[in-house]
Amino acid sequence: MISFGMMSRSLKSETTYFTEIARRANPDTFTCFRFSPAKIHPITEVVAGEKFDHKKGKWVKAEFPLPMMIYDRCFYGNDLESKQSMAIVKWLKNRKDITFLGNGLPNKWTIYEVLSRSALAPYIPETILAASGKAVIAQLKKWNVAILKPVFGSGGAGIYKIKNSGRKFTISADADGRLAEKEFLSSSETEAWLDRLCSNNEYMMQPYLELSDSENCPFDIRVLLQKDWEDKWLLRGKGIRRGHKDGILSNLAAGAGIQTFEEYAGSLDLRTRKFISFELDEIISMLPGILEASFPRLFELGIDIGVSKDKALWVLDTNSKPGRKVISSVNPDLREVLYKAPLEYALSLTENLPEREGQHL
Missing domain, CATH: 3.30.1490 (Dna Ligase; domain 1)
Incomplete structure (x- = not known):
């Protein structure tokens, strides 16, 4: 039996996502928990959180030992509570009896230093x-x-x-x-x-790069990659995030809209469409390997790619704890795959546990 813990800083975070994963977990194989790192008792190491009850189809309050497998979806700020949570997660990652589904990437500057010295350097903005x-x-x-x-x-x-x-x-x-x-x-x-x-x-x-469309709306291409049960990277999907006219950001938190990649590609002439598709494939095929050569093993990766007025592609951000809203919005049929993916990868890890690695938050 695999004790599978889904960890976020607040139990209000990602409730739907965690619930849908738990519903798809075979109860003969998985026992699913959700918890916050702040709710781990420092002496007894007992966790106060919730356990998924398959018969009732919902989460129930429970106390339980530290799960053997943890899916980390914690996001941190610059506040004291974040720093305390980070310290607890670092402690968890140093334990030999716990395996993390994937590891967090370090800060943006550290990632920049690696990417700017890699084969992808032409796609990385000077920083x-x-x-x-x-x-x-x-x-x-x-x-x-x-x-x-x-x-x-x-x-x-x-x-x-x-x-x-x-x-x-x-x-x-x-x-x-x-x-x-x-x-x-x-x-x-x-x-x-x-x-x-x-x-x-x-x-x-x-x-400042002119990463906006013909109507002067900033936009970028969001790419979601995940590993399958054979530890191979799969492209789950691509979508477009489009900000407001004359704005700066195309982030959903800043009010951006979503459109399909096909809709965007269809607005381009054939030569430009082929060029951008080729460049995208090049970035997607190389980026995960470059990151995993410098940082610990990953499970999923969100990549934000900007396209400038002269059709040059720029890697704007890489996220080891990506959201799924863009990809699931443009392809609702993919939601089932995304809910099952963490469980399938967890199974593959338990069958072939890697040697302990240094792990990042």
Whole structure:
């Protein structure tokens, strides 16, 4: 019997997803639990969480030993509670009696350092660490327009566009489906604002790329990859996230819409369509192997790929705990496959447990 624990920082998170996985778990093979790392008793190591009752078809409160297999869907911020949870998860990953379905990737800067030195370097936007307001303003003399991204961040939160026009600096961000702007008329004012921003979070800086369509709506291609029971990477699907007109982000959290990849591809001329499809296939075939050569084993991967006005492709983000909304929205028939995938991979791991690896959050 496999004790299969689905872990999130709050039991309110991913309830539907975890429930649908548990419903498909063979009760003769799996006992499914859901829990938060904060609910592990530090001395007894007993977990206070929920167990899926197949007869009742729902979760019931339960106390149980640490599961032998854990599907980690924890997301962290910069708050104290996040840091405490991260420490507990790190402790779990160092235990020899627990196997994680997949491992989290490290922060965006560490990933950039690996990808920028790989065969995929031409697809990776130039990036520097934004150490201070003075450093950002100095770099703007070269780039003129740039994007600031938090090193530790997800969902498009905390992303800013900064533009320098003569003595004027304009900082903009997507907020509630609209563009919010702030103007500074001196570099000293701008520098002070940037210093406050960088003191709260570590930031990195990239040149602003025109990643928008003919209607000036930002968009990107979301690709979802998962491993099958033979430990082979499969492309589950591709979809388009499209932001609001004149906006910066195409993240769903920023109000982006969803369309099929086929709809987007159909809007292109044949030569461009073939070129983008070839480049996409190249990125998708190489990226997982490059990441797993530098970081511990993964189970799933969300890749966000931008397409600039000149049809160049750019890898914008890689996520080891991807959402499924884009892919399941454009292909509802795929939901059944996505619910079963963690269970099938868990089975393959129990039959052929890998040697212990160093693991990232």
